[in-house]
Amino acid sequence: MTEQPPLSVWLTAQRTARGQRGDRYVPASTAHPGKMLPSIAAQAITDYTQPGDLVLDPMCGIGTTLVEAIHAGRDAVGVEYEAPWAQLARRNLHHARSQGATSSGTVVCGDARQLDTLLDPDLAGRVTLVLTSPPYGASLHGQVTPRPGAGIEKRDYRYSRDRDNLAHVGLDKLVTGMIDILTACTALLRPGGIVAMTVRPYWSRGVLVDLPGRLTTAITDRTDLTLFERNIALLAGVRDDSLIPRASFFQLDQVRKARTRGLPRHLLAHEDLLVFRNPPTCSGSEKLKGSQGEPECSPRSLSSSGTWVRADDTGIAA
Template sequence: MKEITHQDHLKFLKKHDHVVIDNVKVPLNANSKIKKFAPSTFTPETTTVWSFPDRGDWATHIGNYRGNWSPYIPRNLILRYTAPGELVLDQMAGSGTTLVECKLLGRRAVGVDINPDAVMVARNRLDFSYATLDADYTAPEIKTYAGDARCLDLIGNETIDLIATHPPYASIIPYSHDREGDLSRVHNIAEFADEMRRVAVECMRVLKQGKHCAILMGDSRRNKHFIPITPRVLMSFLEAGFILREDIIKMQWKMKSTREKWFGKKYDFYLIGHEHLYVFRKPDAEERMAKFKESMKWW
């Protein structure tokens, strides 16, 4: 892990006005003009089916970074599973959606991404002043790093209160062209599952006992047939020792892949319109585990 600070970001801006992610130009704004700091209407989710037709455009949230998740997702997770001042980790932070929500909600955060250009996007979207009428609000410390989710060497054991992250799906959207260790470039599903086991082990190490780890994953399709990636990821985290707290179905809207829509009509298969948001809990050392056996590794 290598820290990328606000000062590093300012130096980067002097020479660059954009980065390129997955062949898409992502502008870096010198001054973010923000119209609103929160969703116009927000009600915390209460069921295991989440649907956000309006993906969210408050603060610096923009949908021009492919594969980033709707800010409604980390907002719900942060409000449910943490208190102000607690520490949130997103170790595949991408454009920084989770980190921006942490800043708005008064949670400290650590963001990590294997692509330094992605970290610059995240730092860029964190670069705004936030004034609130909430007398209890304290501006949180948010640190960002270029690093590998499988080796979080600068994060201590049992220091994190919540993990909320959206990993790449096996070879769906490549976030770098040739960066070693980039999970978005792993094409073999078995290899991807093995690497996610390593991610799960690191999650278990850095997360405090009794705290939660939320992972949004989707499945894929090849040769006109469904590829179940999410069950493999589920098993990876259960094998690492986690307890499954929730399996939330997140509906997909405004999918950019028009090619997939065209192929769906041509080859007569269903478009994948959902993802799985798994919420795991790390057990306490003194817990009686027998009562959770049906929610743990069974094989």
């Protein structure tokens, strides 16, 4: 019988998403419909890293992982495919520094499937935690404004219309793209480093797609990563013995329509937090550094490392 990884429940929605962000993020951050909850990022960073460690998010969006990392005394690097979100992530990093965060963060705009062409090879073997979330295509988040007598106005419910974005390539290509990204990330991870991903199932043409299960199988079969933990990050608050829903208008609307058609659909109240561990060797560093010399297996301070990105990149350190 296969031994199951440890499982725990994280109370990550005791406050609303809006309350968690508050003035910690610039107001424009609300426009991204697929943001990670800051409390999920903060707990993962606290649990799997130490002050001074380096955190990487290869699909960083508005920079939630990066902001929470530098507030916690960790350094952070993010890659974002969509230029507007990359710029917003940079603004959030500058905002965090203005609020007293003392660690360093940078954002690179580019395709994480070509991670080895975006980041400095000297980062190989120095990342302690990769924390990210896959794209989901048409999102169940966004903003709604009631228009009396004219229904509602929807806005900010898509974060990309670029057909090359992984959000639009279909399930099989999404899984393959995630494998490409995580394989590149393992070359940056230190021995024994952690990859953590927030993933949720989603509905497609009346079928619930088990994206967490698909990714877990693909990652363990096709990379050197091993499943370390599988946690439940709640998207609902907990009061005594009851769950307090935090669902968006779009989620509620989808469930109501399904029930009208006689389908017993329920609101999703959690995200899976899949946690994988890198082997305790330097093989990943060797793959990225190639002929550049022996891999660096022990962490080094970023203050002594020089640039984080390749010289021709437009990434800006915050």
